[in-house]
Structure formats: C-alpha cells, structure tokens
Amino acid sequence: MSLDRTTAPPFIIPEEISFIKPTKRTLPNGVHLYFNSTPNLGAVRIEVNGESLRGELGVTKKMVSFFTLHMLLEGTVTKSGAELDDFFDYYASEVEIISSFEHQGIALLTTKKHFSSVLPVFRELMTEAVFPEKELQKLKSQKALNISIQFEKNAVRASHLFRQQLFGESHPYGMISEERDVALINREDLVDYYQNYLWVNPEIFIAGDLTENELELIENVLGDLPVHSYQSTPPQFANIGKELLIENREKSVQSSVRLGCHLIPKTHPDYHALSVFNTFLGGYFGSRLIKNIREDKGHTYGIYSSIGGLKSSDYWVIAADVKKEYTSEVLDEIYKELEILQYQEIPIEELETVRNYLIGNLLSTFSSSFELINRFKGIHQAGLDLSFYENRLSFLKNFQAADIQRTGQQLISQDYFVGSIVG
Known part of the structure; x- marks a missing residue:
C-alpha cells in the first residue's frame, strides 16, 4: 500500500505522559x-x-x-x-x-x-x-x-x-x-x-x-572526590521598577532593547499559566510580538520573550534589535500587545494553535534519555520532580483563555519593568 503524502497525519495528543525516574x-x-x-x-x-x-x-x-x-x-x-x-x-x-x-x-x-x-x-x-x-x-x-x-x-x-x-x-x-x-x-x-x-x-x-x-x-x-558542603539561602528579588537605562551610540543604525521583571518560581501553582502567557506574547515564532513588530511593521528581524530560571524565582525578558528610528514606537507596541493579551479576548483559533504548539514542543523535548536527564536536572535543582511535566501536559490540554489572562493580569505589570536600550 502506498502512502498518501498529500495529507498530513493527524495530530494526536496523548492522554498522559509518564517518565522513568532516574x-x-x-x-x-x-x-x-x-x-x-x-x-x-x-x-x-x-x-x-x-x-x-x-x-x-x-x-x-x-x-x-x-x-x-x-x-x-x-x-x-x-x-x-x-x-x-x-x-x-x-x-x-x-x-x-x-x-x-x-x-x-x-x-x-x-x-x-x-x-x-x-x-x-x-x-x-x-x-x-x-x-x-x-x-x-x-x-x-x-x-x-x-x-x-x-x-x-x-x-x-x-x-x-x-x-x-x-x-x-x-x-x-x-x-x-x-x-x-x-x-x-x-x-x-x-x-x-x-x-x-x-x-x-x-x-x-x-x-x-x-x-x-x-x-x-x-x-x-x-566516590572519594573532595567535596564541600555549604548551606546557602537562595537570594530573594523584588520588582521595584526603574526607568529604562539608555546608552546612546550615535553611529549605530539599530537599537538593542531589553525589558523584563522578576517572576514566580516553578513551584508556584500559576507557573504553567504564566509560561503559556509568555508564549502567546513572544515565546514562539507565531507570537503576537513577531506578527506585529516583525511581520506587520518590519521594525526588527526578530523579537522574543523568554523565561530564565533561578531557584527562588524565575525572571522574564523581552529582547529585540530594532531599527533605531523606531525604538520608541517598538516600546509602545510591546506595551500595547501586553495589555491586549491581558484584557482582550483571545481568539479560539490562536488559543488552539498555541496549545498544540506547546504540547508538541513538550513531547519533543523528551525524545531521548539524554534530554530526559537534562530536563530532570533542571526541575530537580528547582526542588521539583518529573511530575512537573505530567502536570504541565495536563494544564496544556485543558487551559482556557481566562486562566492565561487572569495570571497575566495578576503577575505582569508595566510598573514592574526594568530594562535597557543601547544604540
């Protein structure tokens, strides 16, 4: 029997995932x-x-x-x-x-x-x-x-x-x-x-x-490697908000923009919702920031938002290299897209696109035992175990727009932002 290569195979979401613990x-x-x-x-x-x-x-x-x-x-x-x-x-x-x-x-x-x-x-x-x-x-x-x-x-x-x-x-x-x-x-x-x-x-x-x-x-x-024991306390950070730090470079044709704030730790019950919020805004190539600032306006080749991990709390950063003359406009558009995502209804089609993207991305990160041990290390060092990913799949399968927007409203504010502009 020959394969029909004109039709993509169906996207099947597994009911659950289970991992062999190290x-x-x-x-x-x-x-x-x-x-x-x-x-x-x-x-x-x-x-x-x-x-x-x-x-x-x-x-x-x-x-x-x-x-x-x-x-x-x-x-x-x-x-x-x-x-x-x-x-x-x-x-x-x-x-x-x-x-x-x-x-x-x-x-x-x-x-x-x-x-x-x-x-x-x-x-x-x-x-x-x-x-x-x-x-x-x-x-x-x-x-x-x-x-x-x-x-x-x-x-x-x-x-x-x-x-x-x-x-x-x-x-x-x-x-x-x-x-x-x-x-x-x-x-x-x-x-x-x-x-x-x-x-x-x-x-x-x-x-x-x-x-x-x-x-x-x-x-x-x-087994006899000399090691040192040390009882450390992870540093605690708070969002205080500051004016953007600007370093002007007259000969530059581009400005590099960085914005962000401190977030909640991976152990927080709203962490999965917050990470999905990040994906909608700038966490993948079909994100709102990409569509607005790259595809519609052409002010940058790429713009993204990502979450960095620490023991006590993660942190958020939005990054882009933009045409220098459009720097202020880009900042305005970032804030606008953030507010729209927080308060305007998310279309069902976009919701399902992000859901399928994140589920596929999650499953692809466990395609080998080498990747599994790395994923285990990351959450183990945050004080969690592999059930973190089982819970994540469950959340991704069932989240609604209201879950994402409520979390974005409660945990993300322009007043928290710090950042820099160089160019």
Whole structure:
C-alpha cells in the first residue's frame, strides 16, 4: 500500500505522559548520582554539577570562577594541555564546561566502548589541575580582547545592562565583567577557588548504556572526590521598577532593547499559566510580538520573550534589535500587545494553535534519555520532580483563555519593568 503524502497525519495528543525516574545512588563521599539507562545507545554523558558561590568572592574577584573552570583542560599533574587534547580526541570524547548563575561544573561525553579508559582522566581534571602560568596569561589576554569586542556589540551591552538593572550592580548576577577585572586575576586565586569553592554540594547526572559494573566503577573513581558542603539561602528579588537605562551610540543604525521583571518560581501553582502567557506574547515564532513588530511593521528581524530560571524565582525578558528610528514606537507596541493579551479576548483559533504548539514542543523535548536527564536536572535543582511535566501536559490540554489572562493580569505589570536600550 502506498502512502498518501498529500495529507498530513493527524495530530494526536496523548492522554498522559509518564517518565522513568532516574535511578538514585549515593557515593561514599555523600554525593548523589542520578542515572538514566539508554539501552543500545553507544554514547555516555556524565555531568558533575555543583553550586556556584560567586557571591562569596567579592567584586574584585568576580572572574575567578570563569578562569578556574576554563583552565581545567590546560594541564594536570600527569598531562599537559596538549596531551589532554590529544587524549580526548583519540577516544572521541569531549569535555564541556558548565557555568550559570547558580551552578558550575564539567561534563564528559564519550563512548561506552572507551568509558572506563576516559573516566579516570576526567577525574584528574577535578583534582589534579595545575593551572600553568603561561596558559593563564594567554587565556587572560584572549578574554580581555573578547570583552573589548563584546562591549562594542549593542545586543551584548544591552543584556549586560539589563542584568544590572534586574539584579542590582552589586549582586553577583548583575555584575558586569570588564577588561580591568581580568588583570586582577592571578594563579593563586584559581588554586584557592579550585580547592575550596569549586565542588560545592555537587550532584552527578548520567545517561548511558552502563552496566552495574560500570556504575560501580564510577563510584570507585568519584566516590572519594573532595567535596564541600555549604548551606546557602537562595537570594530573594523584588520588582521595584526603574526607568529604562539608555546608552546612546550615535553611529549605530539599530537599537538593542531589553525589558523584563522578576517572576514566580516553578513551584508556584500559576507557573504553567504564566509560561503559556509568555508564549502567546513572544515565546514562539507565531507570537503576537513577531506578527506585529516583525511581520506587520518590519521594525526588527526578530523579537522574543523568554523565561530564565533561578531557584527562588524565575525572571522574564523581552529582547529585540530594532531599527533605531523606531525604538520608541517598538516600546509602545510591546506595551500595547501586553495589555491586549491581558484584557482582550483571545481568539479560539490562536488559543488552539498555541496549545498544540506547546504540547508538541513538550513531547519533543523528551525524545531521548539524554534530554530526559537534562530536563530532570533542571526541575530537580528547582526542588521539583518529573511530575512537573505530567502536570504541565495536563494544564496544556485543558487551559482556557481566562486562566492565561487572569495570571497575566495578576503577575505582569508595566510598573514592574526594568530594562535597557543601547544604540
């Protein structure tokens, strides 16, 4: 029987989704390990992910964590940086640096075939790094040049200033790294951070076709990893609203715009409704901001809104690069679309389009065990479990326009906004 390729297959929404929870083990050093099995898949990914204590370093050493992490591959007690590169290349393996506002660490992507050979060297990066002075100076020079170049880009500068407005310029999340900060870094700073601040409250996340013997190998290799326990309290942020920070650049033909505010955490009962509200406004390519400012008016190539995640609360940002002469008009249109979405009836066709888009997007993010362990990590670090996604599917299948608009009215206000314009 031949297939009829002129008709798309029907879109079927599953009644429910269920996930195989990662297996949890506790290593001898107290570190929790979460493992998802991937039968018949020859790749293995292991991530050691700890809490970031950048706030403990003070303003003058705000770049220490960056240099410490990026120097791990520049040499260990037994191997030079070049030898490490050759080793991981030979075994078709990659080491990835993990760095965010609240977390830091490293990850290894390798093959099941070579896993036992590569794991001990991966461990060396966590305990035997030597931070050679010559390579540090080279990296400092590269970073200083990169900062100089990035500062010239309107979009980068606008994002920096937005963070400063949102979190405060004295808070670690709002601090902007400058060339002079690079000069303050020395090797002793890196060694101290490596020994005392790097592996704080770490957890291990693994996906791969690993046997019990291979999991025991991980326990043996990482079970005595020196770790640090630290009882931290997530920072609390409040929306206070500020005038937009404007940095004029006369030669620019475009302005980079960033607007946003603090939101509720993922544990809040209205979180799913708020995330759907974001999708309607600017969270996908058919959003209202895209249709108005890109398609109808042609003032920008792209405009979007997105939600960033933190432990205590998420945050919201609307971002666009627009023709400079239309900057004020674009701001007015953003506020107008926000108010329309909050108070004017959402058409049924648009409602169902967004519903189907979000359900399809949700299901597509679990197409592999590698993605599942990443999704688990994200909500686990927010204090949730995989039922978060089961509840999300249930909400997406049943939400009504009134649910979305009520949440938008209650939790989003122009009075909360901070932002920046560079151009």
